[in-house]
Amino acid sequence: MEDASYEGEEEKPSEKAADEKKPRKRKTESVKLTKAKKKKKECFVAQEKQDTAEDKGVEKPKKRRKKKNITDALAASEPKPGCAADLQELLRDHYADKLSIIELEELQLPDSCFLARNDLSHSLSSYLKEICPKWAKVQKNHAIKRSVVLLIICSSALRTIELIKQLTAFKGEGKVLKLFAKHIKVEEQMKLLAKGVAHIGVGTPGRIKALIEKDGLTLDALKYVVLDWNWRDQKLRRMVDIPEVKVDMLKLLETRIIMGCRAGTIKLGLF
CATH class of the missing domain: 1.20.5 (Single alpha-helices involved in coiled-coils or other helix-helix interfaces)
Structure with a gap:
């Protein structure tokens, strides 16, 4: 145990x-x-x-800092009507490194060739009535084919159509031709110019220049050239702010229009 x-x-x-x-x-x-x-x-x-x-x-x-584009810059600034000095400066800056001093002097426009500028209060018809008060008589005396009395230069085909609509109160019995390249062949426009008497031509500088070079449009009866200077597109660009349009416009002016201005036969207006 x-x-x-x-x-x-x-x-x-x-x-x-x-x-x-x-x-x-x-x-x-x-x-x-x-x-x-x-x-x-x-x-x-x-x-x-x-x-x-x-x-x-x-x-x-x-x-990277975001660069301000032209739309941003213009949206922040107040619209300023164009004047004769603006066109003179544009011509001088564009041709400064391309032409000699003597050639640049030949492009200098006399102040007497400029019509009253648009102060941004005018419609196209009211502006044209101001610069051409005797239009009824002028259009009645015009009888030259392949030439117009009044040439309105703008930036695009759409703007051309818009301006033609605005001419209703001014043109009277005058015939208006649209002179742009969109959907219209240059040969067709040449036929229209040769067919009858046209008083007003509205279009883009590239097509107008092409018609002059092809002898479809002459400057024999031309008395007034109006640049659609102040109008801005959806991106707030004027015609001189669009590089290709600006170049075409300057080349067009160089094609006998400046010569006519210097001779006193053509008047220039900035609308």
């Missing part, structure tokens, strides 16, 4: 020892985990420091 009790007592301490050992293992495992986490944190911190150091060393691309 004593032996049996002794054996039972011997077994109990061994179980306690086993129980005591188990939590120690858990503690060591938790310690290892915390150390591993610390190491990971240290690695992340070190990596972040390295990244920031690299970022400092590399220059970031500078942000």
Whole structure:
């Protein structure tokens, strides 16, 4: 009996020892985990420091400033009516590096050739009535084919049609021709000019110049040239702000129109 009790007592301490050992293992495992986490944190911190150091060393691309286009610039400014000095300056700037001093002087327009400018309060008809008060008599006396008395130069076909509609109150019995390239062949326009007497021509500088060069349109009866100077399109551009239109217009003026202005037979107006 004593032996049996002794054996039972011997077994109990061994179980306690086993129980005591188990939590120690858990503690060591938790310690290892915390150390591993610390190491990971240290690695992340070190990596972040390295990244920031690299970022400092590399220059970031500078942000480009958005350039103001002509639409933005014009939208912020008040409209200003064109004047004779504007056209003179345009001619001078465009031909400054292309022509000699003597040739530039030949392009100089006398002040006497300029008609009253549009102060932005006029419609086309009211402006034409002001600069040509004796239109009824002028149109009655005109009988030359392939030539017009009044030439209105604008930037596009759509603008041409719009201006022709505005001529109703002015033209009287005068015949108006549209002189642009869109959907109309130059040969067709030459036939129309040769067929009967036309009093007013409205169109783009490129097509008008082409008609003059092909001898479909002459300047024999021409008395008035009106530039649609102040009108702006949807992008707020005038005809002189559109490069190809500006070049065509200047070339057209150079084709005997400036010569006629200097001779006193042609008058220029900026509408």
